[in-house]
Amino acid sequence: MRIKPSMLLGFTLGTLSAIGGFIDIGDLVADALVGARFGLRLAWVTGFAVIGIMCYAEMSARIALKTRRPAFDLARSRLGPGYALGGLIGSFLVTALLVMAELSGIALALQLASGVHYLLWVPIAAVVVFIVIWRLPFEATERIYGLLGLAMLVFVVAVWHLQPDWSRLWASATTVAPTSGESWPAYLFFAVTLVGAQMTPYEMFFFSSGAVESRWRPKDLVEMRVNVIIGFPLGGLLAVAIQAVAFLVFFDPGIRVEHISQTVLPVALALGRVGLAIALVGVFAATFGATLETLFATGYDLAQYFGWAYGEVQPPARATRFTTTVAALLLLSTALALTTLNPITVTIYAVVFSSVLLPFAFLPVLLVGNDKRVMGELANGRLSNTVGTITLLISIVVSVAAVPLLILTKAGAS
Amino acid sequence: MNDHESLRFTLLDQQLVDAEDRPVGRVDDVLLDLPADGGPPVVVAVLTGAQALGERMGGPAGKLMAAVASRLRSGEHRAEPVAIPASAIGDHADLVQLTVPLGDLPHVAGLERWLAHHLVEGLPGAGDARD
Amino acid sequence: MTTTHMGAGTGVRWVAVSAAVFAVVMASLWFGHAPPRSAAAYARQGAETVGYLRSQTRTARLWVDAVASGSATHQAASVALREAEDDASATAARFAGWDPPAGSDAVRATVTALGDEVTRRLAELRIAANRGRWADLPGVARPLPDLAERLGAVADELTAASRS
Numbered sequence: 001m002r003i004k005p006s007m008l009l010g011f012t013l014g015t016l017s018a019i020g021g022f023i024d025i026g027d028l029v030a031d032a033l034v035g036a037r038f039g040l041r042l043a044w045v046t047g048f049a050v051i052g053i054m055c056y057a058e059m060s061a062r063i064a065l066k067t068r069r070p071a072f073d074l075a076r077s078r079l080g081p082g083y084a085l086g087g088l089i090g091s092f093l094v095t096a097l098l099v100m101a102e103l104s105g106i107a108l109a110l111q112l113a114s115g116v117h118y119l120l121w122v123p124i125a126a127v128v129v130f131i132v133i134w135r136l137p138f139e140a141t142e143r144i145y146g147l148l149g150l151a152m153l154v155f156v157v158a159v160w161h162l163q164p165d166w167s168r169l170w171a172s173a174t175t176v177a178p179t180s181g182e183s184w185p186a187y188l189f190f191a192v193t194l195v196g197a198q199m200t201p202y203e204m205f206f207f208s209s210g211a212v213e214s215r216w217r218p219k220d221l222v223e224m225r226v227n228v229i230i231g232f233p234l235g236g237l238l239a240v241a242i243q244a245v246a247f248l249v250f251f252d253p254g255i256r257v258e259h260i261s262q263t264v265l266p267v268a269l270a271l272g273r274v275g276l277a278i279a280l281v282g283v284f285a286a287t288f289g290a291t292l293e294t295l296f297a298t299g300y301d302l303a304q305y306f307g308w309a310y311g312e313v314q315p316p317a318r319a320t321r322f323t324t325t326v327a328a329l330l331l332l333s334t335a336l337a338l339t340t341l342n343p344i345t346v347t348i349y350a351v352v353f354s355s356v357l358l359p360f361a362f363l364p365v366l367l368v369g370n371d372k373r374v375m376g377e378l379a380n381g382r383l384s385n386t387v388g389t390i391t392l393l394i395s396i397v398v399s400v401a402a403v404p405l406l407i408l409t410k411a412g413a414s
Numbered sequence: 415m416n417d418h419e420s421l422r423f424t425l426l427d428q429q430l431v432d433a434e435d436r437p438v439g440r441v442d443d444v445l446l447d448l449p450a451d452g453g454p455p456v457v458v459a460v461l462t463g464a465q466a467l468g469e470r471m472g473g474p475a476g477k478l479m480a481a482v483a484s485r486l487r488s489g490e491h492r493a494e495p496v497a498i499p500a501s502a503i504g505d506h507a508d509l510v511q512l513t514v515p516l517g518d519l520p521h522v523a524g525l526e527r528w529l530a531h532h533l534v535e536g537l538p539g540a541g542d543a544r545d
Numbered sequence: 546m547t548t549t550h551m552g553a554g555t556g557v558r559w560v561a562v563s564a565a566v567f568a569v570v571m572a573s574l575w576f577g578h579a580p581p582r583s584a585a586a587y588a589r590q591g592a593e594t595v596g597y598l599r600s601q602t603r604t605a606r607l608w609v610d611a612v613a614s615g616s617a618t619h620q621a622a623s624v625a626l627r628e629a630e631d632d633a634s635a636t637a638a639r640f641a642g643w644d645p646p647a648g649s650d651a652v653r654a655t656v657t658a659l660g661d662e663v664t665r666r667l668a669e670l671r672i673a674a675n676r677g678r679w680a681d682l683p684g685v686a687r688p689l690p691d692l693a694e695r696l697g698a699v700a701d702e703l704t705a706a707s708r709s
Binding site: 069073076077080081082085134305306307308309310318320321323324 | 426427428429430436437438439440442462464467470471473475523525526527529530533534537
């Protein structure tokens with residue numbers, strides 16, 4: 001195979017968006033919270049989440065390459081309109097919460113940079129998001145925030161600058177048990193939270209709908225796989241780095257993380273103002289990108305369910321129902337953010353409910369990926385099926401346990 | 415592919431596109447004619463839209479969906495789900511392709527047009543719905 | 546096309562399912578928001594409250610250090626100091642809002658006094674920061690480590706009391 005320069009560019013840019021896309025408000029909140037309370041004792045959850053989301057992102061993109069139709073599109077013809085409608089309503093509600101949280105995340109990053117209260121930034125962020133949806137082309141926007149999202153790598157650098165005791169980090173990462181003073185239910189609750197924050201179905205739908213919109217073909221399989229294989233583990237590395245810096249700075253003094261300002265504080269302590277500024281750019285890019293992705297994923301879900309025209313590559317007037325839905329969801333989320341509901345609390349609830357919906361999102365993808373009649377020679381191999389099935393089974397356990405754990409631990413308070 | 419296929423995989427719930435490849439909707443239900451003389455059933459029309467889907471699904475959620483979709487439509491035929499005659503159906507390998515452009519089916523995708531005329535087209539940079 | 550008619554059986558099932566869901570939601574809300582009724586539960590909440598107050602005190606202290614060493618911007622620090630103060634006053638007010646069970650008045654007095662002290666100290670920091678007196682900040686923050694130590698000791702005492 002000959003490798004052309006344009007292909008290499010495609011690799012890098014796609015990989016960057018996978019890294020940037022992995023981290024969103026859920027990670028920024030949950031990783032710091034978990035690092036401060038449990039050190040790296042939940043890092044294994046991130047490892048599992050990365051493998052699971054890699055498997056399903058690859059599978060759904062492969063389905064999209066082969067059938068030129070995104071994964072959710074096939075859920076309805078495969079599992080019937082009733083099942084798909086349940087998934088649609090559930091994901092719509094969760095995404096409304098998530099968009100509110102991501103939008104607040106943009107505003108909180110701007111607040112930390114400017115000192116101006118975040119509520120004033122919320123409408124401004126919403127207007128900018130709307131203009132981007134209305135005017136800017138899909139790939140360009142994806143790549144801009146993917147590239148800016150690389151600023152998050154400052155968290156990895158910060159781990160070194162904090163001069164950690166590496167053996168202590170390792171010991172923490174290899175222990176599967178709550179830290180002293182913490183209960184098993186709380187430990188498991190935060191395991192569920194991390195799964196919800198890191199295995200986000202919208203990433204999968206977005207990845208596959210993007211593959212359709214960019215008119216990828218089976219020959220793009222290699223590029224897609226490289227993006228998955230490099231991008232998601234690097235995203236996972238970032239997540240673990242956020243856990244690690246929170247562990248190093250907050251664990252011993254017993255500090256509980258309640259704000260995004262605390263997520264970036266360790267970077268400031270390690271790398272100074274420049275580090276802080278880079279971290280804030282990263283937070284901004286990650287939440288901005290995730291706002292667009294969650295909005296579009298919901299628009300795609302709805303449009304594909306009813307067979308409407310959709311997409312970023314269409315001008316708004318060619319896909320009016322899609323555009324109107326996305327705009328309405330943005331408006332609803334903005335209104336929700338302006339109620340001064342604590343965005344951190346909303347994030348926790350959103351990722352927990354998102355983990356409840358995981359198996360509903362995974363099942364149709366696994367079924368279609370396995371169908372030789374649809375997929376031909378691109379059907380799942382043994383690896384995809386094994387990892388996919390194990391991930392599905394674990395996600396069912398997570399889904400069933402999530403809400404009882406939420407209630408039992410009072411959302412992790414005790 | 416062999417000659418015998420389940421309706422569920424070939425027609426029902428499939429994506430409908432018009433003659434210019436524009437998405438029209440899903441095949442939400444299928445109208446069959448069962449000849450009185452006992453001949454084989456014949457597809458008369460495909461139904462599309464949330465009204466047809468809601469009536470097909472039934473139950474409280476389906477009834478609600480059908481009622482809302484019916485309310486959103488205008489014209490004298492709004493009690494009936496949107497039907498596309500079988501004569502307009504062309505190739506149906508991956509997608510169900512119609513032989514006519516969406517413009518020739520004025521009763522289909524009414525909400526899409528309504529939004530285009532009343533909301534989206536008036537805004538700058540929306541593009542043209544008809545090109 | 547099919548039309549489903551809801552039979553009497555279906556209707557009863559719907560009511561039963563709705564009632565069960567409603568009961569579970571109410572029970573969960575009660576579980577999540579019921580005030581502590583026993584002395585042990587009250588002491589446990591006191592320990593939790595004091596633990597949060599210590600966390601907020603130490604967070605503020607870290608930001609002051611970060612500004613003093615030039616690691617953090619004034620904008621970020623002033624935002625973070627206000628957040629710490631807001632959190633502390635919310636934490637303290639939540640605990641103060643619960644009626645102490647019989648024999649727990651002393652616990653309430655200790656915890657609310659600490660809540661007032663933390664809130665006052667953090668407010669001083671916030672005011673100094675907003676007036677631009679950044680050079681004075683380390684001086685204003687000087688009592689914080691001691692305060693955090695005391696909070697830790699009280700939290701340990703209350704935890705022990707809640708277990709006995």
